[in-house]
Amino acid sequence: MRPEMMKIFENMRSDNALSIQSARESGLRVVGIFCAYSPMELVIAAGAIPVSLCGTRQEPIAAAEKVLPRNLCPLIKSSFGFAVTDTCPYFRASEFIIAETTCDGKKKMFELLGQIKPLHVLHLPQGTNRPGALRWWLEELYLLKERLEEHLGVAISSDDLRSAIRICNRERTALKNLHELNRLNPAPLTGLDMLTTIFVKGFNVDKEEGTGLINQLADQVRNIAAQGISPFSKGTPRILLTGCPVGIGSEKVVRLLEECGGSVVCFESCSGIKTMEYLVDEDENRDPMEAIAERYLRIPCSCMSPNPGRLELLGRLIHEYGVDGVVDLTWQACHTYIIEGELVRRHVKDNFGLPYIQLETDYSTSDIEQLKTRISAFIEILGGS
Ligand code: SF4
Ligand code: SF4
Numbered sequence: 031m032r033p034e035m036m037k038i039f040e041n042m043r044s045d046n047a048l049s050i051q052s053a054r055e056s057g058l059r060v061v062g063i064f065c066a067y068s069p070m071e072l073v074i075a076a077g078a079i080p081v082s083l084c085g086t087r088q089e090p091i092a093a094a095e096k097v098l099p100r101n102l103c104p105l106i107k108s109s110f111g112f113a114v115t116d117t118c119p120y121f122r123a124s125e126f127i128i129a130e131t132t133c134d135g136k137k138k139m140f141e142l143l144g145q146i147k148p149l150h151v152l153h154l155p156q157g158t159n160r161p162g163a164l165r166w167w168l169e170e171l172y173l174l175k176e177r178l179e180e181h182l183g184v185a186i187s188s189d190d191l192r193s194a195i196r197i198c199n200r201e202r203t204a205l206k207n208l209h210e211l212n213r214l215n216p217a218p219l220t221g222l223d224m225l226t227t228i229f230v231k232g233f234n235v236d237k238e239e240g241t242g243l244i245n246q247l248a249d250q251v252r253n254i255a256a257q258g259i260s261p262f263s264k265g266t267p268r269i270l271l272t273g274c275p276v277g278i279g280s281e282k283v284v285r286l287l288e289e290c291g292g293s294v295v296c297f298e299s300c301s302g303i304k305t306m307e308y309l310v311d312e313d314e315n316r317d318p319m320e321a322i323a324e325r326y327l328r329i330p331c332s333c334m335s336p337n338p339g340r341l342e343l344l345g346r347l348i349h350e351y352g353v354d355g356v357v358d359l360t361w362q363a364c365h366t367y368i369i370e371g372e373l374v375r376r377h378v379k380d381n382f383g384l385p386y387i388q389l390e391t392d393y394s395t396s397d398i399e400q401l402k403t404r405i406s407a408f409i410e411i412l413g414g415s
Contacts (some may be wrong), residue, residue, distance in 0.1 A: 031259050033250035036223050038243060042230040043278065047119040049235040053079065054123050058235075059182055062124030062147075064109065065132055066275075066300040066329050067154055069171060069322050071198050071310065073128075074237070075190035076178045081120040082232030083127070085109035086277035088393040090117060098139065103361045104393040105275065106135045113146055120233060121147075126181050128152050128174065132333040133366055150177040158327050158334050168323040175319070191318035195310045197237050204244040205231065206306040211251050212295045213351050216262040218255035221271070221284050221294025228301055229277045262293045267412035268352055272298040272344060272374065273359035273388075274367050280393050283359050286401055291409045296351040298344060299359070304329060307343065332366035340370070341377045348382050355385040355412045362392045385411050 059078035073080035085108025094111035112118035129140035234240035330339030
């Protein structure tokens with residue numbers, strides 16, 4: 031039995047596109063972000079709506095390839111393609127963009143994007159544990175705060191920041207509670223439904239309302255699970271998906287994993303736990319900017335070197351979700367994730383004795399049959415059919 035609430039989540043992206051348009055017309059400000067390192071709290075504290083501009087669709091890629099090299103990650107090409115074709119309502123609604131210096135492809139693409147929209151380059155340290163990294167990052171966040179205040183004509187107070195911290199923490203907690211329901215065996219929610227729910231959070235006009243809907247969905251999933259109902263039979267191989275961010279439009283690997291007999295129980299990537307796991311410290315006695323800086327610097331992305339947090343998180347999730355195998359999804363030409371895959375493979379095999387597969391692909395459907403063959407063989411190794 032599929033939770034009734036899923037119908038709402040399925041339509042949310044297009045529904046929210048209409049809401050964002052009317053929000054703009056009624057004077058609300060919209061700020062576009064591209065990465066999990068962008069502190070949403072600052073945007074919300076400035077009275078604006080943060081929206082995710084990460085491209086997850088194939089359609090605008092051809093237009094992007096007229097300017098960008100073909101041999102570039104599809105996420106970057108899709109994001110840029112939406113901008114140059116003016117086909118993304120969220121990009122259109124954004125009056126200001128936060129551009130994070132994560133991977134080389136993205137940061138150079140931002141130089142072109144800056145010719146289309148006002149944009150602030152948010153510089154990230156290259157390693158999270160280096161002495162001085164946090165201090166340096168905090169200064170960057172103060173610069174961003176100034177730019178937002180200047181561009182939006184507002185002053186961001188500590189109280190504004192504290193209220194935004196609470197809003198974002200509530201959303202993270204709701205998503206994590208929902209995600210954790212898939213620790214049950216068999217999982218009560220398909221990976222595809224989980225992804226749909228997680229994905230649309232980036233387009234919520236009203237975060238509080240969105241959080242309420244996630245909690246309602248979690249209640250429905252709990253009720254379904256309490257009746258012993260699951261879309262999967264006992265013994266279905268349980269898969270943890272790690273690697274590059276995935277969304278609706280770029281969900282082909284998630285779909286194939288489940289069509290071929292697996293159950294994607296855990297998303298470790300930025301589309302999943304990586305963005306829900308760490309909360310901003312709500313201690314009223316702390317400088318909220320410092321608390322925000324600390325939380326964001328904990329995100330274990332492959333653009334950091336070294337990136338031990340990812341291996342630590344993976345190990346914990348493998349236990350918590352009773353995982354049978356790990357799938358590492360990497361977008362073509364994403365060098366940081368492709369190379370880090372070797373460390374992940376060794377970690378998963380040597381420390382947990384689990385099967386691991388890296389799938390390198392793009393947003394097109396040209397390799398579906400080849401992927402199907404590899405995925406079916408992997409599921410068979412995990413003991414499924
Ligand atoms: S994978 Fe890294 S670069 Fe991509 S959104 Fe996540 S934190 Fe940002
Ligand atoms: S998937 Fe990799 S190459 Fe693409 S934007 Fe993210 S970090 Fe950069």
